Amino acid sequence: MKITEQEVRHIASLARLRLSDDEVEKLGEELGQIKEFVETLNEVDVSSVDATAYILDKQNVLREDELKPSFDRELILKNAPAKEAGCISVPKVVE
Amino acid sequence: MKGCVKFMSKYDEYEVIMGLEVHAELSTKTKIYCGCSTEFGADPNTHCCPICTGMPGVLPVLNKKVVEYAVKMGLATNCEIAKFSKQDRKNYFYPDLPKAYQTSQYDLPLCEHGYVEFMVGDTLKRVGITRIHIEEDAGKLIHDPYTGDTLVDFNRCGVPLIEIVSEPDIHSADEAIGYMQTLKSILEYLEICDCKMQEGSLRCDVNLSVRKKGETKFGTRTETKNLNSFKAIARSIEFEIKRQIDELEAGGEIYQETRRWDDDKGIGYAMRSKEDAHDYRYFPEPDLAPIVLSDEYVNNLKVNLPEMPVARKTRYINEFNLPEYDAEQITNSKYMADFFEKATAVCNNPKLVSNWIMSDISRILNEQEITITEAKFTAEQLGELISLIEKNVISSAIAKKVFEDMAVSGKNPKVIVEEKGLVQVTDEGAIREIVQKVLELNPQSVEDYLAGKEKAMGFLVGQTMKESRGKANPGIVNKLLKEELEKLK
Structure with missing residues (x-):
């Protein structure tokens, strides 16, 4: 089932993606197919299985509050397209 | 109506x-x-x-x-x-x-x-x-x-x-x-x-x-x-x-x-x-x-929780006899409450420590726009200052001056008192000399007092304290002034 144009545009805006009309149309189709595929899971009988949010048989994976060296700033900023004064520089954020 | x-x-x-x-x-x-x-x-x-x-x-x-x-x-x-x-x-x-x-x-x-x-x-x-x-x-x-x-x-x-x-x-x-x-x-x-x-x-x-x-x-x-x-x-x-x-x-x-x-x-x-x-x-x-x-x-965390503000406030009211308002103000901040206890441990006078916190200390922290942990003076120093008052080494008025110094310099109160020569004068002979001088210099006030104007006494006490640069013991000043004025009747 196709995802509506409105839904595609909403999701795109949440992810700050700018889509052309053609892309909206195409993604509507594709996302619909993905959703349909995932929905096949609904056919499985899970009445005897407890609901879970975590699939591994693990709990309380914790670490001690101990300092580890941080990375060099140069390394942290290496992939940033623009930097200034030891910071990543981004277009002005207006609120 | x-x-x-x-x-x-x-x-x-x-x-x-x-x-x-x-x-x-x-x-x-x-x-x-x-x-x-x-x-x-x-x-x-x-x-x-x-x-x-x-x-x-x-x-x-x-x-x-x-x-x-x-x-x-x-x-x-x-x-x-x-x-x-x-x-x-x-x-x-x-x-x-x-x-x-x-x-x-x-x-x-x-x-x-x-x-x-x-x-x-x-x-x-x-x-x-x-x-x-x-x-x-x-x-x-x-x-x-x-x-x-x-x-x-x-x-x-x-x-x-x-x-x-x-x-x-x-x-x-x-x-x-x-x-x-x-x-x-x-x-x-x-x-x-x-x-x-x-x-x-x-x-x-x-x-x-x-x-x-x-x-x-x-x-x-x-x-x-x-x-x-x-x-x-x-x-x-x-x-x-x-x-x-x-x-x-x-x-x-x-x-x-x-x-x-x-x-x-x-x-x-x-x-x-x-x-x-x-x-x-x-x-x-x-x-x-x-x-x-x-x-x-x-449960382990629960039984090991430290004393909470309300419990500490109640303890201060019961153990130290502090008024509820003072206890509340002091225990609002853990750091202030810790300060209070450390100072009290030195001078053993919780009421005076509380008074100092509620008045001069609060004022100076406001003026300097800092919290008690950032203050130049320590709780131990306040305790010593109060001990100096209690032992009659300095008067309360002088203590306020010493405190102003401590708040800026962080020096020990004893050091400030010695450096500035602020030790209280309790020697009756020395104070009597000042009293006599003051009476001589202020004949109008003496006359007023003898005519029944009790208010003149306050002025004469003030003049004597001023003459002694605040160091005369106020109790002795009062006593000697009365004695000397009595002689003039």
């Missing part, structure tokens, strides 16, 4: 309903999911690693202390502690959040259904705590006025936070301040947050709506974000109450929106409208295992 028109302001016809979301940065050494330092004020982006900057393929591991601190806060605020808790991703896109989601807790927070109680004037107020959950702080955005760009510092990214969400039980700015003060005290007593509001380690969002008294339906609420001083909280609340009532009275409508408070200008304004901005699409964090707490773990 003349007709009396009772003035009823339109503001009195409304009821205010508030809930607070308080964020407290936990004072762990390291971040919530990695070993980077949480220290404030480092050079930008020097406390960062692939985990806290959201690089792909990394695996976060929860800091044990974060769980412990959050559970302690839950216990200290009468919450139920969850035996099973999980973490979730709260998705939103903003440059201060490199992962494009904040790891937080959605439907299974660590603590729920608690409350705190505090006094507002003479009334005991109870505010319900809906929940306390753990989450990570975001980075800091710095606006560069030169280039017009925004600079991103990720040092704060991943610093552990607890978010304390209250029930909509708060109805005035005074109640909001009382609630915030209570949480701050508890956080300080537990030693889990440094509560430096100016550094943002304790801050709050205020959800506020108004409705006509008697209405049962809530009005539309607004959320004023990131208030980081008591003054800003109180002023922004007063502003928003007035704005909403004025708007409604003018026939307008309140929109559900996020607002920001500009404390310099004293105005609040809308940031973004909620309906179009927020769709967090929470889902369980697949990289972090559930948190499962045993009764033994929780």
